[in-house]
Amino acid sequence: MNKHYEIPDPFQTFVAKKYANAKGYIHDFFTGEWSYKCLTCKEDLFAPSRKIMTKIRLYHTRNECTGGY
Ligand SMILES: [Zn+2]
Numbered sequence: 001m002n003k004h005y006e007i008p009d010p011f012q013t014f015v016a017k018k019y020a021n022a023k024g025y026i027h028d029f030f031t032g033e034w035s036y037k038c039l040t041c042k043e044d045l046f047a048p049s050r051k052i053m054t055k056i057r058l059y060h061t062r063n064e065c066t067g068g069y
Contacts, residue, residue, distance in 0.1 A: 034047045034050055038057075040065050043065070
């Protein structure tokens, strides 16, 4: 197993917590973008914030692949 960080990074813990609360949303700290892979059609969605990601995800599932409905 590769270990990139010798010291536990508090920010990594923070991101992991956010990730756990974000319904599968992934936050890229370096670009500031949120990404989400649609579980139905496997398409990757991107948004500048978590709030916008929720809108994009709902729009996508309702209008583009109707996943989960
Ligand atoms: Zn989809």
